[in-house]
Amino acid sequence: MTKAAHIQGLLGIAFALALGTLLLACAAPVRAFAADSVSFDMPVYQTIEGLPADESYTVTYMLEPLDPSYPMPTDDASYQFAITDNDVFVAPTIEYRAVRIYEYRLTVTTAASEQPNIALDTTYYKIRNNVVRFDQPGGLEMQTVYENSNGYKEESLAFVHTYSASRPPEPPVDPYDPDDPADPLDPHDPGASGGQGGGSNVFGAGFPVTGDDVLELALLFSLVALLSLFFIIVGMKLRRRKDESEGGVT
Numbered sequence: 530m531t532k533a534a535h536i537q538g539l540l541g542i543a544f545a546l547a548l549g550t551l552l553l554a555c556a557a558p559v560r561a562f563a564a565d566s567v568s569f570d571m572p573v574y575q576t577i578e579g580l581p582a583d584e585s586y587t588v589t590y591m592l593e594p595l596d597p598s599y600p601m602p603t604d605d606a607s608y609q610f611a612i613t614d615n616d617v618f619v620a621p622t623i624e625y626r627a628v629r630i631y632e633y634r635l636t637v638t639t640a641a642s643e644q645p646n647i648a649l650d651t652t653y654y655k656i657r658n659n660v661v662r663f664d665q666p667g668g669l670e671m672q673t674v675y676e677n678s679n680g681y682k683e684e685s686l687a688f689v690h691t692y693s694a695s696r697p698p699e700p701p702v703d704p705y706d707p708d709d710p711a712d713p714l715d716p717h718d719p720g721a722s723g724g725q726g727g728g729s730n731v732f733g734a735g736f737p738v739t740g741d742d743v744l745e746l747a748l749l750f751s752l753v754a755l756l757s758l759f760f761i762i763v764g765m766k767l768r769r770r771k772d773e774s775e776g777g778v779t
Contacts, residue, residue, distance in 0.1 A: 565668040579692040
């Protein structure tokens with residue numbers, strides 16, 4: 530191989546290396562742009578305190594964007610999901626491709642009347658995703674802040690509900706229903722000795738006496754007394770007339 534041919538070969542290799550380096554430099558921004566996004570996964574924790582092992586309850590939630598243009602887990606304007614018992618739910622990933630602050634609101638949508646045995650956690654959360662761009666490789670980065678309904682920052686989205694078994698209403702108590710039907714001294718037993726309306730009652734065995742009965746008896750006695758007085762007066766007048774008529778004859 531001549532000296533000229535050797536030099537020409539070296540120049541060809543150098544040109545190929547320079548061209549490859551240039552192509553890589555041009556392709557690097559394309560790869561960075563293709564990966565220029567950041568993902569948001571939203572785990573939601575649910576706890577039902579005091580939940581019996583043989584019972585199960587489901588609570589529903591809703592995620593709403595504070596701006597309709599914000600990306601969502603689905604194409605719907607709001608995203609609803611449900612969690613059963615003590616569990617963790619992770620919503621579908623949200624992708625961000627633009628520098629911006631994205632804000633959402635997470636609330637409980639189950640009505641209290643739907644779960645009467647559960648005292649629902651009324652906390653709601655404001656989710657703030659601050660997407661920024663840095664000069665170093667990696668493209669976009671995101672800072673997430675969870676803020677509860679009282680304005681305090683939280684480390685996670687956690688809802689704590691409380692189980693409370695509802696007590697059935699007690700049946701009405703009949704005041705004349707004996708506590709023990711076999712108890713002969715039950716004061717409500719009409720045949721009990723010395724009880725209300727018992728066998729030794731002055732009004733007769735087996736005759737229960739109430740306040741209304743006493744009033745009726747008093748009225749009856751008054752009526753009998755008035756009738757007796759009436760007949761006495763009438764008898765006295767008749768006797769006086771008889772005496773007067775007999776005295777006139779003599």
